[in-house]
Amino acid sequence: MSDVMTLSAPWWSFLLRGALTYLGLLVLMRLAGKRSFGEMSAFNVVVIALAGGTLRTAIIGDDQGMLGPFLGVAGILLTDKGIAWASTRATWVNRLVEGFPALLVRDGTRDCAALRRQGVPEAALDRALHAAGLEDEREVAIGRLEPNGKITLVRRSR
Incomplete structure (x- = not known):
C-alpha cells in the first residue's frame, strides 16, 4: 500500500507537468481551428481519447502510484481556473484563448x-x-x- 502513495518525482513536478501539458494542448487546439471540436463527431471523440492517452506520459511520466496522476490533474484544473480567472479580467487574454468570430x-x-x-x-x-x-x-x-x-x-x- 505504501507504493501507491510514493512519487517517482517531486510533488510539484506533477503539477507543473499537468499545467504545461494543458497549455500545450490548448495551443495545439487553437492552431487546429474553430471547427475542430465545434460539433463533436465520432472523429473528434477518437482524437480526444488518443490525445489523452498520448499525453498521459507527459503528465505523470513513469510514475505508477495513485498520487502522481491526481497531482497532474490538479495542475490541469488549477491552470484551467487560472486561465478562466484571467480571461474574465483581461479582454486580450480571453481573445488569445478563445479567438475571434x-x-x-x-x-x-x-x-x-x-x-x-x-x-x-x-x-x-x-x-x-x-x-x-x-x-x-x-x-x-x-x-x-x-x-x-x-x-x-x-x-x-x-
Missing part, C-alpha cells in the same frame, strides 16, 4: 473564401441555415463562425 455570410451573400479559410464545408453552413429555419443565405443579415465552432445566423429584417 469569422464572418461567413454578410447581407445574404455567402463568403466562400472565408468558408475555406475556416475549414467549414458548404454542407455545414447549409445545415446551420436549415436548423435556424432558413432556406438559404439570402435570408441572413450576418452569419458567423463563433470561436466555439458553432455557426450563428441573424435573420434579415423583413
Whole structure:
C-alpha cells in the first residue's frame, strides 16, 4: 500500500507537468481551428481519447502510484481556473484563448473564401441555415463562425 502513495518525482513536478501539458494542448487546439471540436463527431471523440492517452506520459511520466496522476490533474484544473480567472479580467487574454468570430455570410451573400479559410464545408453552413429555419443565405443579415465552432445566423429584417 505504501507504493501507491510514493512519487517517482517531486510533488510539484506533477503539477507543473499537468499545467504545461494543458497549455500545450490548448495551443495545439487553437492552431487546429474553430471547427475542430465545434460539433463533436465520432472523429473528434477518437482524437480526444488518443490525445489523452498520448499525453498521459507527459503528465505523470513513469510514475505508477495513485498520487502522481491526481497531482497532474490538479495542475490541469488549477491552470484551467487560472486561465478562466484571467480571461474574465483581461479582454486580450480571453481573445488569445478563445479567438475571434469569422464572418461567413454578410447581407445574404455567402463568403466562400472565408468558408475555406475556416475549414467549414458548404454542407455545414447549409445545415446551420436549415436548423435556424432558413432556406438559404439570402435570408441572413450576418452569419458567423463563433470561436466555439458553432455557426450563428441573424435573420434579415423583413
